[in-house]
Amino acid sequence: MVTLAAMSAAAALTACGPPSDSGDDNSSSGGGTDAKTATSVDDFGGMDALVKAAQKEGTLNVIALPPDWANYGAIIDAFSKKYGIKVQSDQPDAASQDEINAADQLKGTDRAPDVFDLGQSVALANTDKYAPYKVATFDDIPDQFKDPDGTWVNDYGGYMSVGYDSDKVPDVAALDALLGPDFKGKVALNGDPTQAGAAFSGVVMASIANGGSADDIAPGVDYFKKLKDAGNFLPVDPTAATIESGQTPVVIDWDYLNAAETAKLPSWKVVVPEGAVVAGYYFQAINNDAPHPAAARLWEEYLYSDEGQNLWLAGGARPVRADAMVAAGTIDQSKYDALPTVTGTPVIPTNEQTEKMAAYLAANWAKAVG
C-alpha cells in the first residue's frame, strides 16, 4: 500500500513538474548513458564536460539532509548557485533506512534519490545499490574511510558530545555529572537509539564512560536507566527549536550538530567527555539507479572539493580530507581550531560490534526507559 501511495504521489508530482525534466531523461544522448557507469571525472572527459552533463539534467534529488545538519542547508544552496542546478531536497528529517526505502519505492521514476548520506550499518548493508565513483580528490582520503573502488566513501564525521546551555545548568565535565539533581528533567538524547544512529552512538558513549566497550553496550543502557530513574532523562526528540526555547537544556548528540546550535544560542557549550570518545563517520554513495547520474557525480565532486569540505567544517563536522587539507594549507584554520577538543583514543565500533550492540538495545532499551 505504501508503495502504491508513494508511486502515485510521485506520478502526480512529476506530472506537475516542468516538461523539460523528463525530456532530458528520456533522450539519453551521449552523456546520459555514459554518466550512469562513469567511475571518475575522466570518464566524462574532464570537469567541464561533467558540469555540462549535469546542467543538462538540471536537477539533483537529495534525501534526508536536514538544513541544520552538518551545514547541509548552506552546501545545497552553494552547489545550486555555483552550477545552476536545482536541488530537490526530500524528507529532510528522514533516517538512513528511509533513504534506502525511498530508493526502492521510487526506483525507475525521476523522483528517486540520486545520492545517499547514510549511517554505517545501513550503508554497509546496501552496497549493491551504489554506483562506484572516485572523486578527483579520492587519494586524499585515508584508506580506512573509503571503499577501494569508491562504492562508498566516508564524508564527514565527529565525536559524541554533550551540548548544554551554560545559563541553565552547571558546567558538564563527565557523564556522571548528569545524574545529579541539577539536571532534573533536562537531559535529552537525539532520537531513539533503536532507530537513530546518533542516539545509538550516544548510548555507546555512555557505555564506554561506565566501564563498557564497543563489545558491551549494557553499561550504557544501565546509565540511561539510572538517568531515567533520577527523573533527569527527557523523552523528547531535541531539535534546534527545543534547544533555543530551552526545553532541552542538555542534549547528547554528535559534536557537529551540537556545535551548530552555538551560533544561535551563545550560551550553548559542547563537550566531548574525557575517556568516552566515540567517533562516527557518515557514508556518501551514489544511487546506481540515479535519475540524474551526472548531477549525482558532480555533487560528489563538489562535496569532496576544498570548498565542500570547508563548508562541512563550517557546520562543525570534521571533513574526511581534513588531514590532507591541513597539510596543503587549504583548510579553514579558524574553524578547524574551533572544533571541541578531544582527549583519548576514539572508539569506532566495527559493523559486527554495532550489530551485536543493536541486538542488545532492541531487546532492552524500551524496558530501560519506556
Place this chain on the structure above:
Amino acid sequence: MDAIAAASTTAPRARPRRTSVAPWLGLLPFLLYVTIFLVWPTLSVVSGAFRSEDGGFTLERVRALTDETALRALRQSLYLSFSSAALGAVLGALLAYLIVTAPPNSLMRRTVTAVCGVLAQFGGVTLAFAWLATLGFNGLLTNLFADVLGTSGTGSTWLYELPGLILVYTYFQIPLMVIVFMPALEGLRPQWREAAVNLGASTFQYWIKVALPLLRPAFLGSALLLFANAFAAYATAAALISQGSFITPLLIRTSLTSEVVLGQKGLGFALALQMVVVVAIVMTAYALMLRRTARWLR
C-alpha cells in the same frame, strides 16, 4: 398519458434487470477502493508474515512475536486501549445522557453534538502538539502551575509516557463514545419508563431493571469500538513518544525505519498480522453486540 402507459407496459420486464446491475455498478468504485486499500494490504501482511527472506514458508517471523520486546509492546498496547476505552466509554456515556436529556433543539445539545463530531476525528499530530503546548515542557499550564503552585516546570515527563498517551487518547475517545452511544440512549422510549412507573417501579429500579439491561449491549459494543480505535491509532503516539517504542504500532515503525537494527521487516509483518487479528476479534464482538442492540432500537 400515452407515454406513462407505454412506460408501464415495458417497465415490468425491464426494471428487474436494471435494478440487479445498477447497484453493483454504483458499488464498483467503493469495492475497488476497499480492494486496493484494505483487502490487498491485509493479504500482503498475512502472506508477508509467513514468508521467509527467500520466499519460502516459515513460522519464524510469527514466532518472533513471543520475544519479550514484542510481548511487552502488545501488553502495553492492550493496557492503553483498555484504559482509554474504559475512561472514554464511561465519561462519554454520561455526557451522552446529559445531551439526550436536553430538549432536542436546544442550543446546548446542538453545540455539544457538533463539537463531538469534530473532536472525535481530532487525532494525530495536531492533537499531540496541542497537548504538548498545554502540558508539555514549557507548556501553558505547566508554566502556570509552576508560577502559581510552585510545581516543577521541567521535572515531570509523564505526558511523554504511557499515562500521557492514555490521557491524550481519552480526549478523542469521549466524543466518539457520545456519537456512537447517543442513538441507543435516544432509543429508550419514555413509554417504557412510564410503564415501569405505572407498575410501581422507583427511578432506581427502572434504571437497574429496565434501562441498563437494554443499554448494556450498546454500551459494551461502543466500548469495543473505542478499544479498536485506540489500538490502531498511530500518528498521535508517533508525535508524542520519542523514546522506547513501547506500543505495537510504534514498534512496527521501528522495525521498518530503524537505521540501527536492520533486517526487521519480517517482524514488522508479524506485528501487523498480530494487530489485524486483535482488531478482527474486537470487531467481531462489536458486530455481535450491535445485533443485540438493534433488536431494541427498531
